[in-house]
Amino acid sequence: MPQFVIEREMPGAGKLGPEELKGASQGSCNVLRELGPEIQWVHSYVTDDKxxxxxxxxxxxxxxxxxxxxxxxxxxxxxxxxxxxxxTAE
Known part of the structure; x- marks a missing residue:
């Protein structure tokens, strides 16, 4: 299945606390369940503003x-x- 990288501009993302990140993750997972098994979230990297x-x-x-x-x-x-x-360099 194709894999994609999504860039989300979210000013202040790096300052989100554990509970805020948990809430965002739960919201994402709820929508994923609604959309079905064809779409999967692998992982995310949180930086200062993205x-x-x-x-x-x-x-x-x-x-x-x-x-x-x-x-x-x-x-x-x-x-x-x-x-x-x-x-890959080997």
């Missing part, structure tokens, strides 16, 4: 539907074409 999320889904459109339904911005969505790490 959250970068990795999802698996059959299409960018389904990711956008999740964002709108959950009330999260999806400022950019890019399909992952390859994954590299230090072992």
């Amino acid at each position: 959250i970068y999320c990795v999802y698996r889904a059959p299409s960018e459109e389904l990711i956008r539907k999740h964002a709108v339904t959950a009330g999260f911005p999806a400022n950019s969505i890019a399909q992952v074409r390859a994954t590299i790490d230090p072992t």
Whole structure:
């Protein structure tokens, strides 16, 4: 299944506390359950003013539907074409 990276501009995201992050995660998971098993949230990286999320889904459109339904911005969505790490150099 295709994998995507979603960039969400969320000023102050890095200052969100554990309870706020838990609430956002719960909201996202609730919408994911409604949309069905075709879309999966892998993980997210929280930075000062953005959250970068990795999802698996059959299409960018389904990711956008999740964002709108959950009330999260999806400022950019890019399909992952390859994954590299230090072992790629070997």
